[in-house]
Amino acid sequence: MDRQVLLFIWVLSLSAVLGQISYSVPEEMAEGSVVGNIAQDLGLDVQRLTSRKARVYSGDSKEYVELNKGRGFLLVRETIDREALCGQTTPCALHLQIILDDPIEFYSVTVEITDVNDNPPAFEKSQIKFRISESAVVGSKFDLESAIDLDVGINGLQSYLLKPTDNFALKLHNQIDGSTSVEMILQKPLDREQNEHISLVLTAVDGGDPQMTGTMQIMITVLDANDNAPVFTQPVYKAAVAENSPPGTVVTTVSAADADQGPHGRIQYSIRNTLGDVRNIFEINGESGELRLVGNVDFEKARNYQVNLRASDDGGLTDSCKVIVDVIDVNDNKPVINIMSKSSVISEDIKTDTVVTIINVQDPDAGENGKVQCVINENIPFLLKSTSNSFYSLVTDSDLDRERASEYNISITCCDEGVPSLSSSVTLTLHISDVNDNAPVFERSSYEAYIVENNTPGLSIFTVKATDADWNQNARVSYILEDSSVNGVPVSSYVSVSADSGVIHAVRSFDYEHIKDFHFCVKAQDGGSPPLSSNVTVKITIQDQNDNAPQVLYPVQTSSSVVAEMVPRSADVGYLVTKVVAVDVDSGQNAWLTYKLQKATDRALFEVGLQNGEIRTIRQVTDKDAVKQRLTVVVEDNGQPSRSATVNVNVAVADSFPEVLSEFTDFTHDKEYNDNLTFYLVLALAVVSFLFITCLVVIISVKIYRWRQSRILYHSSLPVIPYYPPRYSDTLGTGTLQHVYNYEVCRTTDSRKSDCKFGRAGSQNVLIMDPSCTGTMQRIQNEKNILDEPDSPVEVRNLRLCITPIFPFFGPLLASLLQC
Numbered sequence: 016m017d018r019q020v021l022l023f024i025w026v027l028s029l030s031a032v033l034g035q036i037s038y039s040v041p042e043e044m045a046e047g048s049v050v051g052n053i054a055q056d057l058g059l060d061v062q063r064l065t066s067r068k069a070r071v072y073s074g075d076s077k078e079y080v081e082l083n084k085g086r087g088f089l090l091v092r093e094t095i096d097r098e099a100l101c102g103q104t105t106p107c108a109l110h111l112q113i114i115l116d117d118p119i120e121f122y123s124v125t126v127e128i129t130d131v132n133d134n135p136p137a138f139e140k141s142q143i144k145f146r147i148s149e150s151a152v153v154g155s156k157f158d159l160e161s162a163i164d165l166d167v168g169i170n171g172l173q174s175y176l177l178k179p180t181d182n183f184a185l186k187l188h189n190q191i192d193g194s195t196s197v198e199m200i201l202q203k204p205l206d207r208e209q210n211e212h213i214s215l216v217l218t219a220v221d222g223g224d225p226q227m228t229g230t231m232q233i234m235i236t237v238l239d240a241n242d243n244a245p246v247f248t249q250p251v252y253k254a255a256v257a258e259n260s261p262p263g264t265v266v267t268t269v270s271a272a273d274a275d276q277g278p279h280g281r282i283q284y285s286i287r288n289t290l291g292d293v294r295n296i297f298e299i300n301g302e303s304g305e306l307r308l309v310g311n312v313d314f315e316k317a318r319n320y321q322v323n324l325r326a327s328d329d330g331g332l333t334d335s336c337k338v339i340v341d342v343i344d345v346n347d348n349k350p351v352i353n354i355m356s357k358s359s360v361i362s363e364d365i366k367t368d369t370v371v372t373i374i375n376v377q378d379p380d381a382g383e384n385g386k387v388q389c390v391i392n393e394n395i396p397f398l399l400k401s402t403s404n405s406f407y408s409l410v411t412d413s414d415l416d417r418e419r420a421s422e423y424n425i426s427i428t429c430c431d432e433g434v435p436s437l438s439s440s441v442t443l444t445l446h447i448s449d450v451n452d453n454a455p456v457f458e459r460s461s462y463e464a465y466i467v468e469n470n471t472p473g474l475s476i477f478t479v480k481a482t483d484a485d486w487n488q489n490a491r492v493s494y495i496l497e498d499s500s501v502n503g504v505p506v507s508s509y510v511s512v513s514a515d516s517g518v519i520h521a522v523r524s525f526d527y528e529h530i531k532d533f534h535f536c537v538k539a540q541d542g543g544s545p546p547l548s549s550n551v552t553v554k555i556t557i558q559d560q561n562d563n564a565p566q567v568l569y570p571v572q573t574s575s576s577v578v579a580e581m582v583p584r585s586a587d588v589g590y591l592v593t594k595v596v597a598v599d600v601d602s603g604q605n606a607w608l609t610y611k612l613q614k615a616t617d618r619a620l621f622e623v624g625l626q627n628g629e630i631r632t633i634r635q636v637t638d639k640d641a642v643k644q645r646l647t648v649v650v651e652d653n654g655q656p657s658r659s660a661t662v663n664v665n666v667a668v669a670d671s672f673p674e675v676l677s678e679f680t681d682f683t684h685d686k687e688y689n690d691n692l693t694f695y696l697v698l699a700l701a702v703v704s705f706l707f708i709t710c711l712v713v714i715i716s717v718k719i720y721r722w723r724q725s726r727i728l729y730h731s732s733l734p735v736i737p738y739y740p741p742r743y744s745d746t747l748g749t750g751t752l753q754h755v756y757n758y759e760v761c762r763t764t765d766s767r768k769s770d771c772k773f774g775r776a777g778s779q780n781v782l783i784m785d786p787s788c789t790g791t792m793q794r795i796q797n798e799k800n801i802l803d804e805p806d807s808p809v810e811v812r813n814l815r816l817c818i819t820p821i822f823p824f825f826g827p828l829l830a831s832l833l834q835c
Contacts, residue, residue, distance in 0.1 A: 035123050035124075035125065036051070036053065036056050036057065036122060036123070036124045036125070037124075037125045037126075037127065038050050038051040038089070038124070038125070038126045038127065039126075039127040039129055040091070040095075040126060040127070040128065040129065041128070041129045041130075041131050042095050042096060042097035042098075042128050042129065042130060042131050042133070043094060043095070043096065043131055043133060044091045044094065044095065045091065045094065046091055046092065046093060046094060047090055047091060048090065048091040049088050049089070049090060049091075050080055050088070050089035050090060050091060050126055051088070051089050052087055052088055052089075053082065053087060053088065053089050053113060053124065054086075054087025054088075055087065057113070057122055059087070059115075061084070061085070061086065061087040063115075064082070064084040064087060064115075065084045065085070066117075067115040067116050067117055068115070068116045068117075069082060069084055069113060069114065069115050070082060070113075070114050071089075071111050071112070071113060071114075072111065072112040072113075072114050072121070072353075072355050072356075073109070073110075073111050073112075074110075074353060074375070074377075076109070077093070078092055078093070079091065079092055079093050079095050079100075079109060080092055080109060080111060080126060082113070089124070089126075095109075095128055097128045097129075097130055097131075097167075098134060098165035098166070100128060101128070102165075103165075103167060103193075105167050105168065106127050107127065107128040107130075107167075108125050108126060108127045108128065109125070109126040109128065110123065110124075110125055111123070111124040111125075111126065112124070112355065114355060114356045114373075116356060116358065118370065119356050119370050119372075119373060121355065121356065121373065130166050130167050130168055130170050130171075131166075131170070132166055132170035132221065132223025132224065132225075132227060133166070134164060134165040134166050134170075134227075135164070135221065135227035135228060135229050136162040136163065136164040136172050136219035136220070136221055136227065136228060136229035137162060137163055137164070137219075137229045138160055138162050138163075138217075138219070138229055138230075138231035139160055139163070140160060140231065141231060141232065142231065142232045142233075142234060143159070143160060143231065143232075143233055143234070144233075144234045144235075144236065145157055145233065145234070145235045145236070145331055146235075146236045146237075146238050146330070146331035147201075147205060147235055147236070147237055147238060147331050148205075148237070148238045148240045148242070148330050148331065148332075149204070149205045149206060149207040149237050149238065149240060150240025150242050151201055151204070151205060151240075151242075151332075152201070152204075152242075153201055153202060153203065153204060154200060154201060154202075155200070155201040155244075155332075156186075156198045156199070156200055156201075157183075157198065157199040157200075157201070157333070158196070158197075158198055158199075158287065158325065158333055158335055159185075159197040159198065159199050159217060159231075159233070160197075160231065160287070161194065161195060161196060161197055162175070162219030162229050162231070164219070164221050164229075166221060166223065168222075169222040169223065170221055170222060170223040171221055171222070172195070172219055172220075172221055173220055173221055173222040174187075174219075174220050175187065175197055175217060175218065175219055175220070176217070176218040176220060177199065177215060177216070177217050177218075178215065178216050178218070179215065181203065182201060182202065182203045182205060182213065183199045183200065183201060183202065183215065184199075184200050184202045185197060185198070185199060185200070185217075186198045186199075186200050192321055197217070199215075199233070205237045206237075207237040207238070210237065211236065211237050212234070212235065212236055212237070213234075213235040213237065214232065214233070214234055214235070215232070215233040215235065216230055216231075216232055216233070217230065217231045217232075217233055218230050219231075238330060238331060242275075243273055243274040243275040243279070243280075243328075243330075243332065244273070244328070244332030244333060244334055245271040245272065245273040245282045245326040245327065245328050245332060245333065245334045246271060246272055246273070246326075246334050247269060247270070247271045247324075247326060247334050247335070247336040248269075248270045248271065248272070249336065250336050250337065251336065251337050251338075251339065252267055252269055252336060252337070252338040252339070253338075253339045253341070254266045254267035254306070254338060254339070254340050254341070255340070255341045255342075255343055256308065256312060256340060256341075256342060256343065257342075257343045257345055258311075258312050258313055258314040258342050258343065258344060258345050258347065259345045259347055260308055260312065261308070262308050262309055262310060262311070263307060263308060263309075264307065264308045265305050265306070265307050266297065266306045266307065266308060266338070266340055267305075267306050267338060267340075268303065268304050268305045268306065269284065269299070269304040269306065269324055269326075269336060269338065270304050271284070271304070271326035271334055271336075273326075273328045273332075275328060275330065278328075278329040278330075279328050279329055279330040279332075280328060280329075281328060281329050282326050282327070282328055283301045283302075283326070283327050283328075284299050284300065284301050284302075284303075284304045284324060284325070284326055285299065285301060285324070285325050285327070286298070286299055286322060286323065286324060286325075287323045287324065287325045287335065291320075292310075293320060293321075293322055295309070295310050296308065296309065296310040296311075296312060296320065297309065297310075297320070297322050297340075299322075299324060304324075306322065306324075306338055306340075312340075312342050313342075314342045314343070314344040314345070314380070314381065315348065315379035315380070317342065318341070318342050318344075318381075319339060319340060319341045319342060320339075320340040320342070321337055321338070321339055321340075322337065322338040322340060323335060323336075323337055323338075324336050324337070324338060344380055344381045344382065344384055345380075345384075346380055346384035346431065346433025346434065346435070346436075346437060347380070347437075348378060348379050348380050348384075348437070349378075349431075349437045349438065349439045350376050350377065350378045350387045350389075350429040350430070350431055350437070350438065350439045351376065351377045351378070351379075351439065352374055352375075352376055352389075352427060352429055352439055352440075352441045353374065353375040353376070353377070354372060354373075354374055354441070354443065355372075355373045355374060355375050356372060356373050358371055358372060358445070359444065359445065359446060360445075360446045360447075360448050361411075361415070361445055361446075361447060361448065362415075362447070362448045362450060363415045363416060363417040363447045363448065363449065363450050363452075364415075364450045364452070365411055365415060366411070367411050367412065367413060367414065368410050368411060368412075369410060369411050370408050370409070370410050371397065371409045371410060371411060371445065372408075372409045372443065373402075373406065373407070373408055373409075374389075374406070374407045374409070374427065374441075375405055375406055375407075376389060376405050376406075376407065376429050377405060378431050380431065380433060383431075383432045383433060383434075384431055384432070384433035385431065386431060386432040387405070387429050387430065387431050387432075388429070388430055388432075389401075389407055389427060389428065389429040389430075390427075390428055391409070391425055391426065391427050391428075392425065392426045395423055395425060396411060396412050396413040396414070396415055396423075397409055397410065397411060397412055397423070397425060398410050398411075398412040399427065409425065409427075409443070415447055416447075417447040417448070417449050417450070417485075417486065418453060418484040418485070420447065421446065421447050421486070422444060422445060422446045422447060423444070423445045423447070424442055424443075424444050425442065425443045425444075425445060426440055426441075426442050427440065427441050427442075427443060428440045449485050449486040449487060449489050449490075450485075450489070451485055451489040451541060451543025451544065451545075451546070451547060452485070453483055453484040453485045453489075453541075453547070454483070454541070454547035454548060454549045455481040455482065455483045455492045455539035455540065455541050455547070455548065455549050456481060456482055456483070456484075456549060457479065457480065457481045457539060457549065457551040458479075458480045458481070458482070459551070460551070461551060461552045461553070461554070462477070462479055462551060462552070462553045462554070463553075463554045463555075463556065464476050464477040464519070464553070464554070464555055464556070465555075465556045465557075465558050466521060466525060466555060466556075466557060466558065467557075467558045467560055468524075468525045468526055468527040468557050468558065468559060468560045468562065469524055469525070469526070469560050469562055470521050470524055470525060471521075471524065472521060472522060472523055472524055473520055473521065473522075474520065474521045475518050475519070475520055476510070476519045476520065476521055476555065477518075477519055478516065478517050478518045478519065479494065479512070479517040479519065479537050479539075479551060479553065480517055481494070481517070481539035481549065481551075483541045485541065485543065488542045488543065489541055489542060489543040490541060490542075491541060491542035492517075492539050492540070492541055492542075493514045493515070493539070493540050493541075493542070494512045494513065494514055494515075494516075494517040494537055494538070494539055494540075495512070495514065495537070495538040495539075495540060496510070496511065496512045496535065496536075496537060496538075497535065497536035497537065497538050497550065499534075499535050499536065501530070501533040501534075501535070502530065502533075506533070506535040507522070508522055508523065509521070509522055509523060509525075509533065509535075509555075510522055510535065510555065512537055517537075517539075519537075519553065525557045526557075527557045527558065527559040527560065527601070527602065528563065528600045528601070530557060531556070531557050532554060532555060532556045532557060533554075533555055534552060534553065534554050534555075535552075535553055535555075536550045536551065536552055536553070537550065537551055537553055538550050539551070559601050559602045559603055559605055560601075560605070560654075561601055561605040561652060561654025561655065561656070561657070561658060562601070563599060563600045563601050563605075563658070564599075564652075564658040564659060564660050565597045565598065565599045565608055565650040565651070565652055565658065565659065565660045566597060566598055566599070566600075566660065567595065567596070567597045567650060567660055567662040568596045568597060568598060569593075569594070569595065569596040570593065570595070570662065570664060572662060572663065578665060579665040579666065579667045580592050580593045580630075580664065580665065580666050580667070581666075581667045581668075581669060582632070582636060582644075582666055582667070582668050582669075583636070583669075583670050584636050584637070584638060584640075584668060584669070584670055585636070585670075586632055586635075586636045587632070587635065588632055588633065588634055588635060589631050589632060589633075590631060590632040590636075591629060591630075591631055592621065592630040592631060592632065592664075592666055593629075593630050593664060593666075594627070594628055594629045594630065595610055595623070595628035595629075595630065595648050595650065595662055595664070596628065597610075597628065597650040597660065597662075599652050601652065601654065604652075604653040604654065605652055605653065605654035606652060606653075607652060607653035608628075608650055608651065608652055608653075609625050609626065609650075609651050609653070610623045610624060610625060610626070610627070610628040610648055610649070610650055611623060611625070611648070611649045611651065612646060612647075612648060612649075613647040613648065613649045613661065614646075614647045615644070615645070615646045615647070616641060616643070616644045616645050616646070617640065617641070617644060619633070619634060620632060620633065620634060620636070620640060620644070621633065621644070621646055621666070623646075623648055628648070628650070630646065630648070630664060630666075636668060640668050641668065642667060642668050642669050643665070643666075643667065643668075644665070644666035644667070644668060645663060645664070645665055645666070646663070646664040646666060647661055647662070647663055647664075648661065648662050648663075648664060649661050650662070
């Protein structure tokens, strides 16, 4: 009870700082009864009670009151028995704290429990007996047992009634401790011969409404005279005992004397307390008067005890005294640490000096034994501050970083100043919640990967990897391909990146001959809000594959003309006939070319340089060697597997052109036709049709033109002067051709397209033959005859010169039509 009074005084002192709310309710209220509207009294919104996790903290005591956060009311959680809670202590109050989080606040609430008259006065015994000598004088005192009423105030014990009152009257005495002792006073001498046994009823009455009473029957046996009562040596005895004293410890010894002798002088000691648990703690030796411990005393429960003793002789006379026993405090209680409000999870961006939790430390010992100091473990970013008596606040002392420490185990140790000192510890675990303060970091500053050309689209090239020091969603990394272009084409058409895994896939099949490498950027972005990101440069290098065969640049293979290399019969060994020139668009060893002679008209006459492709004679040319020689040269690269190309080289072994003209007229008939013959036939038909239509248009245009010219000449009567092309006027009489002229038709050979090729003089080593005519000299003579026709207009001669080589069948017909 004293501890509750001290706690009440402490709460009153704390209310000056934190605010004090007081309520008063009667005891025995039903569960769920309203104590008060705490939300209204504190000026708080009801929703804030829920959002800030409002709760009731009652310390070590039983939770009689609960908080209805939905309505903001304090309700009775369990029926309160004031007598069980406070006993005789008044006023009786519950001291609570209302705790709110975010930010942490607490308010003190005092609920006073008022008494209800629910307990009648009661005596320890329903009957007591007295043996009184008839010689007892008027005014003799007889101690009676006091009644006990657990109620207090007006509901407590108020008065006593004794019936009948023929011989005795009551006298009440107020004690120092507030109790009332009852004495029965003899007001009329007894007469054993008239009435040996007297029966009285003592009634105890309280002040409640309605009143409640308790009774005890007093049985008096009248004895013969015993005119001396026992007398204690002192009315009040004082003693002290340590709270850790074991049962059986002698507290003190009392003594009383009786002047009578014999049975009337024999004294018996007894305890007459009827209040509290004194009888369970102390006992007295009825013969010797030694007061001993039979139970345990606790300084924290009661700091002193008052033991009322009685000395009675055999004649029924008594005397009483009091023994005041002080309990000496011993440091036998460790500090009790209560976590009043705590946040098990705090954010890593919490500000410095923010309150994390509040603790309350209680040590029920007194003096130095109850003084407590608290500390926390070192090397942590927290500090323990004392806010008021027995209250501490745990605050942040520096910035937190979840990536450095995701949780802290804070050991709070509290020690008292007793000898020896006692201590208690509690460990508080704080988890640090993550804040998105770290951007993803790639494992490398840049990446370089290789992929072989002609890859399958969708092929996985390699993986970029970034890590984020944050946690959970803030550490979830997504990969994004940054917008850029490669040779004017978006990089997304070359590669793609998996958002989750960072795997880079090829979108297309790469060709080393078109692109050898390219760069792009990949962004790693976390899932925080706002998100953080970082970039890395990736270089993709295309590796070559032997997917291109060598291409022969010289000699050029065409279907419209035959190229022949001339070798004089006087050529020596090692004579350079020609050189095969080839290239391979691949790279490295895939482009290393070797030249081999596959077949030849005379393999003993020629050889091909393995590395340079030079065709040379390996022996002296003789007259027996054929004029027409054909060589097939194979060009191979060094790839795996190897690819090759072939070229045919025509060689004319002769000293002059006339010697080889007849031999080479059928060269073109030996050439191999293109495999795709249908394509060229269709193409030729289309070209012929186009030229035929063009010629018709030209003929019509010329006819119109001639008609207009004739009309003009008819009216002007001017002479017509024939026109002869240059270089042909001196050939009419000689019959020889001083210069050899070649006319090549515009045709498509393979993938090459040649426009109109102009005539050029033939060299002494290269002879170009037109396969559309039967012979070169015959074609030249025909052209000369056409040009020498004196009656042919200039336009007709020019048109016939152009048409005849192209259309050997349609040419004469078109020329005749034109002449007409």
